[in-house]
């Protein structure tokens with residue numbers, strides 16, 4: 001099965017689509033092939049994550065600092081998410097800008113969020129499940145958060161008052177942070 005890798009408005013962030021084998025039983029996909037992803041310039045992955053959330057839950061904006069900066073290959077398994085990547089690379093022309101896509105369970109699309117970007121997601125339906133591969137192990141010492149509703153980033157989250165963890169509610173603004181990329 002083939003994959004297509006489409007650069008978004010910030011070209012390092014990719015929307016990845018793949019073929020689907022559908023029949024009367026349902027569907028089958030190859031959701032990942034190392035050879036195709038390495039050929040597309042993505043790194044190898046070392047950890048798989050999976051979260052389930054109720055509706056209108058916002059997780060993020062999160063990133064890990066060097067040398068544990070992690071790229072994330074995000075896929076929605078069930079429900080619907082508004083998924084966001086924020087460019088934290090100081091010398092990038094798109095520093096502080098974001099790209100957002102909506103992913104739904106079974107839509108067979110994934111988002112590649114490279115190292116150097118913060119990632120956040122807002123669930124739009126109950127029992128939404130997201131699975132994502134990461135290119136660096138979780139490291140609490142390098143785990144950082146940015147304020148989800150930082151006006152300097154200006155993400156138009158589709159829900160005004162989502163459920164956000166205490167840690168994320170207390171996250172610093174971009175202007176108060178030094179992600180170091």
Ligand SMILES: Cc1cn([C@H]2C[C@H](O)[C@@H](COP(=O)(O)OP(=O)(O)O[C@H]3O[C@H](C)C(=O)[C@H](O)[C@H]3O)O2)c(=O)[nH]c1=O
Nearest residue numbers: 049051059060061062063072119120121137138139165
């Ligand atoms: C990320 C992570 C967390 N944890 C532990 C730490 C906490 O005890 C618990 C929940 O962690 P946290 O509240 O950081 O989980 P999320 O808010 O879903 O954060 C994630 O969601 C946003 C959208 C991301 O992009 C990151 O992958 C990740 O930060 O799992 C682990 O044990 N391993 C891990 O890799």
